[in-house]
Structures are given as structure tokens and as C-alpha cells.
Ligand SMILES: Nc1nc2c([nH]c(=O)n2[C@H]2C[C@H](O)[C@@H](COP(=O)(O)OP(=O)(O)OP(=O)(O)O)O2)c(=O)[nH]1
């Protein structure tokens with residue numbers, strides 16, 4: 001089975017987190033995600049993350065910290081997801097690939113459908129916010 005390494009950003013501003021809706025023509029199209037994508041050959045995780053977020057969301061993220069790692073097998077491919085949390089960025093988020101983006105108050109996260117693999121990271125993030133507040 002095809003295996004890919006993915007980095008994704010959990011971008012936090014106060015009690016909100018930025019999510020994006022995957023384009024319909026992509027794997028898991030229509031699901032909400034933490035923006036990010038595949039690591040390219042020769043890139044570090046952090047380089048890939050900064051690049052993907054600039055390409056997709058038009059902001060520059062700073063000081064991302066590894067938050068959660070998840071390996072998951074979909075029927076069509078297996079993914080290693082590396083989620084990095086950051087509260088520091090410059091610029092104004094914008095969906096550069098035509099995708100919807102949204103700042104969601106953390107208690108509302110449960111109302112958005114994420115890919116199956118994301119279940120543990122969404123739960124961990126809800127715990128992270130609830131311990132902070
Ligand atoms: N970015 C992101 N991908 C996720 C999440 N959860 C999840 O299962 N995935 C899966 C869906 C995809 O199979 C893969 C990410 O690939 P991608 O389509 O975003 O890759 P990419 O941005 O490099 O896009 P491209 O090569 O198709 O243009 O990881 C998530 O929260 N964020």
C-alpha cells in the first residue's frame with residue numbers, strides 16, 4: 001500500500017483553531033482538516049510545514065511544536081500524520097486553493113467532520129484547551 005508522510009498545523013488564536021475544508025477532488029474531499037500536506041524529498045518536517053501553510057493558507061507560521069503523531073491505514077493509502085501546534089504567525093489566513101477556512105471556537109470542533117485518522121488529535125486538542133481555560 002502507498003505510504004505518505006504528512007505534516008499539518010494546528011493554528012491557535014485565543015480559544016479558536018483554524019481549520020480548512022479539503023477540496024472535493026482530493027482524498028477525503030469535503031472533510032475538515034488541519035491544513036498541511038506531504039513532506040517532499042529532502043525537507044525537514046518544519047520546512048515542509050512552513051511551506052505547506054504558506055502555499056495553502058498564505059501565512060507564515062512560527063515556532064511550531066510537535067503536538068501529536070498518528071499512523072493510520074485508510075483502505076487506499078496509509079498515512080503518518082505529524083501535527084504541530086503554533087500560536088504565532090504573521091499575515092492574514094486565506095484559502096489559496098479555493099478551500100473554505102474557518103476559525104472555530106474549540107467547543108464547536110465536535111460539529112465538524114474530520115477524517116477518521118484525526119479522532120485522537122481532535123480529542124487531545126479539546127483536552128489541551130480545557131486545561132488551559
Ligand atoms: N493536511 C491534512 N491531511 C490529512 C489530515 N487528516 C488526514 O487524514 N489527512 C490525510 C489526507 C491526505 O491523504 C493526506 C494529506 O495530503 P494532502 O492532500 O493534504 O497533500 P498535499 O497538500 O501535499 O496535496 P497534493 O500533493 O495532493 O497537492 O493526509 C489533516 O488533518 N490534515
Ligand SMILES: [Mg+2]
Nearest residue numbers: 035036037038
Ligand atoms: Mg494539503
